[in-house]
Amino acid sequence: MFLNINGWLPVSGQLLLTTPNGSQFSNPFRRVSPTPHYRSNVYERHCYLYTLSGLTDLIALCGFRIVEAGYWDVYDWTGLSRAYGWLSRLPGSYFKEKFVKSIFVVAEKEEDVATLERCPIVYDARGVWEFVGKNG
Numbered sequence: 001m002f003l004n005i006n007g008w009l010p011v012s013g014q015l016l017l018t019t020p021n022g023s024q025f026s027n028p029f030r031r032v033s034p035t036p037h038y039r040s041n042v043y044e045r046h047c048y049l050y051t052l053s054g055l056t057d058l059i060a061l062c063g064f065r066i067v068e069a070g071y072w073d074v075y076d077w078t079g080l081s082r083a084y085g086w087l088s089r090l091p092g093s094y095f096k097e098k099f100v101k102s103i104f105v106v107a108e109k110e111e112d113v114a115t116l117e118r119c120p121i122v123y124d125a126r127g128v129w130e131f132v133g134k135n136g
Helices: 002-008 052-061 079-088 093-099
Strands: 014-020 064-072 102-109
Touching: 014 052, 014 064, 052 064, 052 102, 064 093, 079 093
Parallel strands: none
Antiparallel strands: 014 102, 064 102
16 A cells, blocks of 8 residues: 555655554553554454554555654543543553554655565564565
């Protein structure tokens, strides 16, 4: 998808993306997404739940410079879950990472990219992907 966006946008074009936070409280002791690669067991309308580091790595590999990235609660917490909002404001990045619902990325296209130089960290650990350039 990001390679397609790279092809459509002119150099210096802007990309704004929001998505559910894949490392939120549902897996507080893990730093990776709880879903298997490109499969969803939590959000049926999302194919994969990204972590902030995984998403920024993927976008950067696809020819974009990350302008800003972070965590964002689009909607206020209600009821007892308001405690999550309070916890997300505690000092330290761990609390923000685990208790904020969404992540966002603002990026700017730097160059045209058709194939990647390596597999993104969010992709299959075997490293086999048809859009990654092969040396040799």
